Amino acid sequence: MYEHDLLIIGAGLAGLRAAVEGVRGGADVAVVTKVHPVRSHSNAAQGGINAPLTDRGDDWESHALDTIKGSDYLADQDAVEIMSREAGEAVIELEHMGVIFSRDDEGRLGTRRFGGQKVARTFFVGAITGSALLHVLYEQAIKYGLRVYEEWFVTSLIEEDGVVRGAVALDLRTGELHTIRAKAVIIAAGGAGRVFEPSTNAIICTGDGLALAWRAGAPMMDMEMVQYHPTTLARTGILMSEAARGEGAYLLNKQGDRFMETYAPEYLELASRDVVSRSEQTEINEGRGIDGNVLLDLRHLGRSFIEERLGYLQEVAVEFLGMDLANDPVPIRPGMHYIMGGIKTDVNGRTEAPGLYAAGECANVSVHGANRLGANSLLDTVVFGRRAARHALEYIKSVNGTSRDESQLEADKARLQALLDRPQGIRSAALRREMAEAMTEGIGVFRDQASMERAETAVRRARDQFANVSVQDKGKTFNMDLMFALELDYVIDCAEAICAGALARKESRGAHYRTDITQRDDENWLKHTLVYKTDEGLRVDTSPVAITKWEPVKRVY
Amino acid sequence: MQANLKVKRYNPDEPQPRVRYQEYSLDVLESFTVLDALIQVRDEVDGTLALRCSCRASICGSCGMRVNGRAKLACKTRIAELAPNGEQLTIEPMGNHPVIKDLVVDIDTFFNQIRRVDPFIQPDSTPTQGEFIASSESMTNLLGVMNCIMCGACVSDCTVLEVDDKFIGPAALAKAYRFVDDPRDDRSSERLKKLNDEHGGIWDCTRCFQCVEVCPKDVAPMDRIMEMRDMAIEAGNRNTPGYRHTESFIRSVRRHGRLDETRLAVDSIGWTNVPGLLREAPVAMKAFTKGKLPPLFPHKAEGNSAIREIVEKAEGGSK
Structure with missing residues (x-):
């Protein structure tokens, strides 16, 4: 059993930024990640990171309004305000950490224009901005001697009396399961592109963090908002x-x-x-x-x-x-x-599950609403990764020592063994592909009631068939086959939530464009969809959108 | 089209683990990469095949492996280019990394080498307002090394690491360059001195060009190592066999129009370095008995003066 103050799941930009904040704050922080940190999918972000720098004559309100208009007015305006106000500091801080941002002729940070914005406020490193940021944050992790459980795959969160107190993870190298206890957990495990086929996302983007939080009772919000x-x-x-x-x-x-x-x-x-x-x-x-x-x-x-x-x-x-x-x-x-949707959090990264935080693509603060602007995702990771850690540092002060209970570990051991013991059945790759192609067909750039129902049927079938998935590799060391089966379980969870959200929203807004209901409906649908996983099945709910100063108007580009 | 793969397998979980090669024949699309084919094997044929991969777009650095004996990113290697007529492709794990299972290697050593170069920026102070001011050229110059995705291909095929595990290696040295040459870093001279003095530092590269050739991102680690040699010398680090070798080389060519190999050896070791000279004595004896010892006093090359002119021109040009 391992024990830390703060456990972060995922070592992309949000996870590493949170970890650096935690270490600087004096906490015992550990990161658990199923791939080496520099393999994380933050790498794939190319174009840049937005920030309205006041010393360039830009202002946070201009960036906030572009973001809110981009979101088709579904973003929470209080959250957007925080992101826009903290953006400048966040980008300068990255520069101070060593990011080789492109420069202008005076040697200051140079910019390029990005979509949905009239002002050039996107700071960049060639077309490898995500990779450049990720490698620099990894350098900081080395500098601070961060504890990283590399190539450990999280199988469950540990809950005690309804409070999240750590995770159980599979060490891929040895095939052993371990308990990692913590006073608080931040999920920063990235997106769920594998729900769809094809996708720009990496093979590792299987929605692990979303599913883990969902199973712990936190709702997924606006999951129908899928960016093409x-x-x-x-x-x-x-x-x-x-x-x-x-x-x-x-x-x-x-x-x-x-x-x-x-x-x-x-x-x-x-x-x-x-x-x-x-x-x-x-x-x-x-x-x-x-x-x-x-x-x-x-x-x-x-x-x-x-x-x-x-x-x-x-x-x-x-x-x-x-x-x-x-x-x-x-x-x-x-x-x-990209999925704009995610685990519902407040502006400090707190989910509805006590002790559990989320940041980055797996979280929904919500700053992207129904459509994310390019170069706002990197900004989201560093701003809200940092905020989640800051809040968690305060929270853990009030948490007492942890128990030695190993019941979740035992349960996961039994679950994995049952999967390994299943003699023959369906291959997880084939089952995923079939479902993911149906998701692309049914919940694509354009969608309607019938297409979404077809997708839902495919997902239901995948959920049923999952009981018949078998693993060919029966070994301990680097059993990727076993991990893919466990990942597919998470992928199906995310697909279920996406279908539920999509079928619930009876309007067209941002990325959710229904050919059978083509208009935005602010009267009835200026709200978030929430999907909960309960013992009785899925429960769909809604919550209001925070409007502070920008009343929704018709969106024209 | 047809793809024929011969994959090196190793499973430590077997009662008596042994290396074997397994052949796979697949129907693939013309656009397929080696990685696409391996994924097809894993997904449809043989779920026990272990390999790392993630982005499929040559940016995450997971899928380094040897294809026909050369380190490559599998996701960036198109089958149609290497084997247009279904020729067999041999797929093996990277070299200079311990194998864990099949194509999965242990990357701990790789990242420990990266740690050796203190891979984080160390400015004496940061601006209280705004960013560091740095010229566009200086940042663009570093973009080349920032392209490194730490895939390990250069380390895999490094001929020095094959025989000397103390060598920091091409990837870590390229990483070091990224800080040495960063105008915002205030530890450049300390970094250079360390890289100059330590066993396994910049002078232990043999300039074999392997790292330059196999790097899938054009980082050219060897070129960075050579730049750091120049920078180290400029910064006054001259007490190294490498520096003496360089000096002796040019002196000999200037004087004789050819290489004085005997003197080059002694100069490099150092005339006062008696233990070092004694250590090389058996080699000299062996060379002598086989008739391979170079002459003690070199002959002058024909056209010596023309060669001298070339040297002077080259030196003048570099100044």
Whole structure:
């Protein structure tokens, strides 16, 4: 048994930022992560991090309003205000930690434009911003000697008298289960892209943190809000950063027209992501696409500009498509990318389960509402990762020593053994793929009652079939097969919540666009959907949206 | 198209663990990478195959492995390029890393080497308001090393690490460069001195170019190591065999138009370093008995003066 003050699940940006705060605050902090920290999916964020820096003439209210408009007025405005106000400090702090941000001619931090915003306030490192931030936070983790349980997979949270007091985790290297006790737990385990197929998300994005919190009684909020990124590569589904359009790239249809002139005459290619994805899908559906794609055209930016500011995109185009951005427009289409929904938290990261916090993509504060602006996700991780740790540091002062109860460990041992003992059955990979393809078909860029019900049926079938999943690998060491089966259990949980949220919301808002109810309905649906997991099944509820100073108006780009 | 994989397997859980190769034949798409094929094996054919992978887009660094004997990122290696006609591809775990199971290697040593270079920025003070001011060129120059995703490919194929596990290794040295050359860091000279003096530091690279060739992100670790050698010398660190070797080399070429190998050896070790010279004596004796000892006094090369001109021109150009 291991014991710490504060246990953080996940070692991406939110987790590491929380951990650094915890260590600086003098607490005994540990991080448990199923992959080495630098393998975390924060790596994949490319374009940048938003911050309204006042010394550049920008102001927090402008960023907040862009964010709220981007969210289609579903974001909680008190939470957005905090994020916008703390953004400048958060970015400067990252720079002081060593991030090699791009500079302007005076040697100050340089910016680029991003979608849904008129002001260039996105700070960046080439097209590898997430990776650059993650590696620097890992450097800080080394500096502070942070305790990391690397390649440990969390199988359960430990609850005592309704309070979260740690986790049980599988050491993948040895195959042994262990209890890690803590006075508080922060979940920062990332998104759930594997609910969908295809997705820009990494194979590790299986919604572990969402499912763990959900099982502990915390509701998932606005799970129907699934972001389809406008520019993912044909065939492979790899992400092409919004930075391309931020730097001036065009979107073209089969006729070579910049079709965004029709859909968003003012913002064009830099309208919010939900708007651009819908526009592309409309072009494709109406026969103006090319084999199910439209084109992203960077040719006019010139080779040297592309290579310096968007080097990773060029690498991807060359390596994965055999194309050269300086010569060829590349085929792209909308692809599942991010979940705005997540575990409901307050502005200090607290969930409805006592002792449990959440931050990053798995959490829903909510600052993204029905559609997240590009470059706001990195900001979300560092601002709310830090806030969650700060609050948890206070909370643990009032928590007494922990018990030695090992009942959760014993229960998990039995559960894993039962899975290993099941002689033959369905392969988890096949079951996931079948369900995830149905989710993409049913809860896509466009959706309606019938399509969402089809998705729900597929998810229900997957839940039933999960009882027949078997594991071929019966060994102890690095039993990935066993971990995939456990992950699939989490993936199905997330899919259930997404379907429940989607079917509940009887309007179109942001990323949730229903072709059978095309209008936003502020009168009845200016509220969050909440989905609880209970012994009697799922329970759907709603809660009000915090409106502080920006009354919802019609959203035009 | 057809993909034929021959995968090195090892399972420590077997009663008598042994290395074996297993062959898989698959129908794959033209666009498939080695990783796509391995995932297909794992998902559909053989759930016991262990490998690490995550992003599938060459940014997480998980899927380093050897393909036909060279370290690569599996997600970035297209089958159609290496084996257009279904030629067999040999897939093995990375070198210079202990194997845990199948293609999964122990990365603890890799990250311990990274820790050796104090891999975090150390400014004397941070600005009270706003960011550090740093030139755009200085930051752009560091972008190349920031591309490192710590996949371990360079370490896998490093020929020095094969024989000397004290060597810090290409990845950690590239990481060190990232701080040495960062204008915001105030420990550059201490860092350089340490890297210069310690066993396994910058002078232990043999310039074999393997790390440059296998790096999937064009970090070119060896080039960074060479830059740090120059920086270390500039900073006054001259008491190393490496520095003496460099000096002797150029002196010899300038004087004789060719390499004086005997003198180069003695110069590098140091004329007053008696134990060091004695240590090399058996090698010299052995070379002598085989007729391989270079002449004690070198012959001058033909066209010596022309060579000298080239040297002077090169030195002038570098100044």
